[in-house]
Amino acid sequence: MFRTALRNVSAHKARLLMTVLAVMLGVAFVSGTLVFTNSLSDALQKQSAKGFDHVDVAVTPRWKEGEGGKTGAYHELTRELVDASAAVPGAARAIGTVQGFTALADKDGKLIGDGFQSQGGNYWGAEDPRYPLVSGRAPKGEGEILIDSRTAERAGYEVGDTVRMSVDGPVLEPVVTGVFTTDDGNVAAGGSLTLFDTASAQKLFGKAGTFDEIAVEAKDGVSDTALRAQLEKALPSDAVETTTGTRLADDQAKAIASSMSGLKQGLLVFAGISLFVGTFIIANTFTMLVAQRTKELALMRAVGASRRQVTRSVLIEAFVVGTVAAVAGLVAGVGIGAGLRSLMGTMDAPMPDGPLVISPGTVGSAFVVGILVTMLAAWLPGRRAAKIPPVAAMSALHATATTKSLVLRNTLGALFSAAGVAVVLAATTMEGADGQAPMGLGAVLLIIGVFVLTPLLSRPLIAAVAPVLRVFGVSGKLARQNAVRNPRRTAATASALMIGLTLITGMTVMAGSLQKSIDKMAASAIEADYMVSMVNGRPLSSDVEKELKRADGVTATSPMRNAYAGVDGQDEYLTGVNGATIGELTDFPMAQGAFEVDGTRAVVDEDTAKSYGWKAGSVFTLVREDGAKRKLTVSGVYRANELVRGILVDTAVLDPHASEPADMMVMVKTADGTSDATKEALEKALGANPVITVQDKQDLSNEIAKMFTLILNMVYGLLAMAVIVAVLGVVNTLAMSVFERSQEIGMLRAIGLDRKGVKRMVRLESLVISLFGAVLGLGLGVFFGWAAGELVGSRMATYELVLPWGRMGLFLLLAAVVGVLAALWPARRAARLNMLQAIKAE
Numbered sequence: 122m123f124r125t126a127l128r129n130v131s132a133h134k135a136r137l138l139m140t141v142l143a144v145m146l147g148v149a150f151v152s153g154t155l156v157f158t159n160s161l162s163d164a165l166q167k168q169s170a171k172g173f174d175h176v177d178v179a180v181t182p183r184w185k186e187g188e189g190g191k192t193g194a195y196h197e198l199t200r201e202l203v204d205a206s207a208a209v210p211g212a213a214r215a216i217g218t219v220q221g222f223t224a225l226a227d228k229d230g231k232l233i234g235d236g237f238q239s240q241g242g243n244y245w246g247a248e249d250p251r252y253p254l255v256s257g258r259a260p261k262g263e264g265e266i267l268i269d270s271r272t273a274e275r276a277g278y279e280v281g282d283t284v285r286m287s288v289d290g291p292v293l294e295p296v297v298t299g300v301f302t303t304d305d306g307n308v309a310a311g312g313s314l315t316l317f318d319t320a321s322a323q324k325l326f327g328k329a330g331t332f333d334e335i336a337v338e339a340k341d342g343v344s345d346t347a348l349r350a351q352l353e354k355a356l357p358s359d360a361v362e363t364t365t366g367t368r369l370a371d372d373q374a375k376a377i378a379s380s381m382s383g384l385k386q387g388l389l390v391f392a393g394i395s396l397f398v399g400t401f402i403i404a405n406t407f408t409m410l411v412a413q414r415t416k417e418l419a420l421m422r423a424v425g426a427s428r429r430q431v432t433r434s435v436l437i438e439a440f441v442v443g444t445v446a447a448v449a450g451l452v453a454g455v456g457i458g459a460g461l462r463s464l465m466g467t468m469d470a471p472m473p474d475g476p477l478v479i480s481p482g483t484v485g486s487a488f489v490v491g492i493l494v495t496m497l498a499a500w501l502p503g504r505r506a507a508k509i510p511p512v513a514a515m516s517a518l519h520a521t522a523t524t525k526s527l528v529l530r531n532t533l534g535a536l537f538s539a540a541g542v543a544v545v546l547a548a549t550t551m552e553g554a555d556g557q558a559p560m561g562l563g564a565v566l567l568i569i570g571v572f573v574l575t576p577l578l579s580r581p582l583i584a585a586v587a588p589v590l591r592v593f594g595v596s597g598k599l600a601r602q603n604a605v606r607n608p609r610r611t612a613a614t615a616s617a618l619m620i621g622l623t624l625i626t627g628m629t630v631m632a633g634s635l636q637k638s639i640d641k642m643a644a645s646a647i648e649a650d651y652m653v654s655m656v657n658g659r660p661l662s663s664d665v666e667k668e669l670k671r672a673d674g675v676t677a678t679s680p681m682r683n684a685y686a687g688v689d690g691q692d693e694y695l696t697g698v699n700g701a702t703i704g705e706l707t708d709f710p711m712a713q714g715a716f717e718v719d720g721t722r723a724v725v726d727e728d729t730a731k732s733y734g735w736k737a738g739s740v741f742t743l744v745r746e747d748g749a750k751r752k753l754t755v756s757g758v759y760r761a762n763e764l765v766r767g768i769l770v771d772t773a774v775l776d777p778h779a780s781e782p783a784d785m786m787v788m789v790k791t792a793d794g795t796s797d798a799t800k801e802a803l804e805k806a807l808g809a810n811p812v813i814t815v816q817d818k819q820d821l822s823n824e825i826a827k828m829f830t831l832i833l834n835m836v837y838g839l840l841a842m843a844v845i846v847a848v849l850g851v852v853n854t855l856a857m858s859v860f861e862r863s864q865e866i867g868m869l870r871a872i873g874l875d876r877k878g879v880k881r882m883v884r885l886e887s888l889v890i891s892l893f894g895a896v897l898g899l900g901l902g903v904f905f906g907w908a909a910g911e912l913v914g915s916r917m918a919t920y921e922l923v924l925p926w927g928r929m930g931l932f933l934l935l936a937a938v939v940g941v942l943a944a945l946w947p948a949r950r951a952a953r954l955n956m957l958q959a960i961k962a963e
Contacts, residue, residue: 144491147396147491152450159480179369218332222289239313240315241314242314242315243318244316252316260295267300268315291810345365429507443496447488451484530577547563568620595878618851619895622899622932636825636826646764650790679703682698682785683697688733688744694767698769700771707765715757716756718756721753723755727758727759738755740755745775847894852944852947
């Protein structure tokens, strides 16, 4: 039986090629994902470990404790603590570090690198071992800086150049006094690092006389644990805590691995979809191969082969095919991993230097996935073939499905579909994250149910296009009959395309609906003409609002100032606003009371009010950053949106007790409304700062739309793999169908159907199958998009379902194109059959 199985594989090499390709693509995606993420994680971990070369122990501040617990402020790391750290017997040196956001512009005034990775820090003394100088000297005063060598090379800066930069809003123009090298992971990932002298860094980052951390380096022969023990004795334990550099490096490595796991899981989901689609092709292929060898298998049964041996022979074939596909997929996956690394480098997201990591786990995963998926998909056709009685198998090439099996299949399909719809509908009534898991379960049940029911659905849906096919004469009539001749095969082929289009359509419906709801949200709740913020989402200096107030044509401004405080014994983030003007700049619908904010009154959103049991007129105690308490009255409860939510209080209540007020956004209303000239005037008033963005409501909407478009394009690209596998399935099905019908095609040619007619028949059959799968996919995609929208809409009052008719029409057209392209080779093969040889073929 083993030799027979191997002989069958070698005898059907061309027929199994599509199956090998389908499995190979899925394995390649899995392997490529693992190679890429493992290589990236390894390189980042090694890069981050270098950053702790001069840190044997890190000293960091603890939270201050007040009467009600944490006060929202840290203890301060002073110069005295730095000196005390340096004075312990095992310390070689102690460096006080200061860090903050620093945006550097290139010579064209544009922000260098990614705003989220543009960092600033301090250069310690005349020589800092962390940052070896390549050229120049250490900075002195606010007018001098150092820049990293990669940024200098990228922007074309040299020692002596004047640059434009910003820390939290206002533009600065310091001189570059030196260039240094660094192992900082942010710089390696495309960001920038700017260094000031310590006093200037403390002033610019709002940490006058204090540090974020003290990095202590041990003397030769002193372990980090021994140094840590000495520091714990010398420093106040209630104000600081110590961590060894080894522990910091390990924590950083775990954090990197954790961050990579999200990317890895996301990519593996799409690989899993491709493999899931591939299982239909594998099952289809082995079903047809087994059907073509029914008489052969029957003879084997007649001469003594058992059912298990027949099934085992099919599984051996699947094992060989899966092994070949796994090897090819692993090789292709390594190439994909290397290609993704290079692609990141061309997208201004360079990877740190490091080798390509091909772990034993990656190799094992490739073989397990390739072989297991293939054998599982081939098991059912093999088992079905073994159950056919030898006499029945010898009497006919194809054994038809029994009425009992059809009834059982349709009953199971109906039950799964009904259960899936019921679970999805139940999930839409839940709130937020509670409904995500049930909706996912319902979606899986419904897809399985529809797949099982697809043979039943194929006849009426394909019959619906019969009037159109009649236009093509005999070829059209034959194509329709061929498409419904074997409903199970048609269903399996169409289902592969259905799954890809279900996901694509669902994502498109969701993205369009969310974009529409955000447009409505901005239009309904925000009355301000402009929103001013940092490009990286970090806080603005409070000086920005002062500059905007002085700008010509500005009639009202209000910051959106985040503050950490205690509320009735719990930690809470508040938003400080200008109580006198916030009513002009927003228009939130009120659930209770009035939207009034001043020194004694605040407004809260519905969720916050519910969590605290508040209503209009309730009084709560606010514990501010410095521990000072204040009683405030809830004047009103408003309906929040994704832009503004939580507790809104007057800035006058927060500012006197905050160490450094900072705004997440400043709302601006102007006398002339929105126009290009007004926007330009506001930008000019802020010094044409590259790190500050001035947006009207349309700009905000366009930015969100750009984000949705980017996500959608990524999803389309990843799901393209599943569609490619589905195309292979259509090609595979048609090729084998042509082989099975060789005698029939020969007869058609003999009685007058020309080669063009044969080609047209095969193409129309492919087109019908592809459109059948597309219609099912579009229908399921719209349903899932609606259901997911209902779940989101429970937390977004402006949510509105939007059906992208244009894109859905495009998807249908693309499905038709897929059908035509997939039929090119099978149609050509059918047309070139020799009619006399085909008629004699068994």
